[in-house]
Amino acid sequence: MRALRILLIIAVVLGGLFVAADRIAVGLAESEVAGKIKSTQGLSANPEVSINGFPFLTQVAGKELDEVDVTMDGVTASSAGRSLRITEMTAELRDVRLENNFSSATADRATGSAGISYADLSTASSEGVTVSYGGRDQSGKSQVKVTARVALLGRSFERSVISTVSVVDGDTIRLRADEIPGAGIPGLENLVRGKIDFDREISGLPQGLKLDKVVTTEKGVDISVVGDGVKLAG
Template sequence: MRALRILLIFVVIFGGLFVAADRAAVYFAEDEVAGRIQSSQGVNTTPEVSIKGFPFLTQVVGGSLDEVDISLDGVTATADGHAVRVTEVKANLRDVRMDSSFSSATASSATGSAHISYADLMKSAPQGTTVGYAGPERAAKGQVKLSGTLTDVLEAANIPVPGAVAALLGGEELTVYSTVSLENGNTVRLSAEDLPKLPVPGLDEQVKGLVDYDLKLAGLPASIKLDRVTATATGLQFSGTGTNVSLAG
């Protein structure tokens, strides 16, 4: 009985040491992966990396990690020189296979997501306009709402508004619904739909040229794949899936 008690004590002690060593190895590996992602994929800030599954050491021996989560702050998008903050940048990678030298890894599957609030999106919008939620029906079509006073929008774009034209417009409010799409995984495109008929010939085309614009996502790790954008009540939500995605190299 005493021998069994001693054996159990040793099991508990060594089990605790193994767990401690396993967790220490995880923390070290997470820091290493984060550093490699930052250096190899041109990310401005260090990502947070979380390696799931226990025990970690047996996963390493097998050359494959069950699941890796990546999150990142400080990502920006740019449009005409305006910087826009991208938040909630995340990736979930599964069945991450490492090469024999542990210098690179590939995930069998991955999901990614990111978010741009309407407040942040407004920083890239044409001057004189606001960007907001278009309501559930239009949001379901992937549309957002741009609005502003037409003369203010034209003057902010340095388009002359003669007094006679300004009087004809009469402080007319401009309301445009723009369809949002994602091109090549890194460019957000806003394209105006249902542009109101304006009383001055040729003005429609000028206004459309102002409210149609691209927003370039920059600073995303290659491991975060985005292929879909939806309009929500709080902003633009991005998501995507991928296979055989490179984690670091």
């Protein structure tokens, strides 16, 4: 009985040491991945990285991680020659393969979300255009309110319209006005639409991620993202 108790104590101690070593290794790996993502995406601060699943060391030995969650702030994408700031992006990556002697990693699939404030969306729009919350139409489509000031025949016109916002081709945000108030004035509709109807292709996101759906909220535009073969680091 005494020998059995000693074996049990040893097993508990060794188990505790293994768990501790495993958690330390996870922390070091999360820090390393965060640094790589910061460098790759040009972030001002390290993102939050969580490597899930236990034991971690066994996953590393198999060169595949079950799940990695990443939260990034201040991602800047390019859009039609203008920079577009994404306030926060989250990504849940599954089946992450460790490659090139652990210097890079690729996730088989990923889901997540990205947020863009109306102020940042206005900055990425044409000059003199502001974008704000427009609610949803009767069918549930997301809408924004777009205000533009234009000059025509020596007169200044300001028009506010409700535009539908959507995702096109997995990389483009599209705004289209349903109707232009005062469109009976010759040339006014084309002039206003030239400012407020636009497509903004978003580039600079992590390789492999694509825009999926867009929803408007009072604070900004929320975009869901999906991807296959998403490059996590390297």
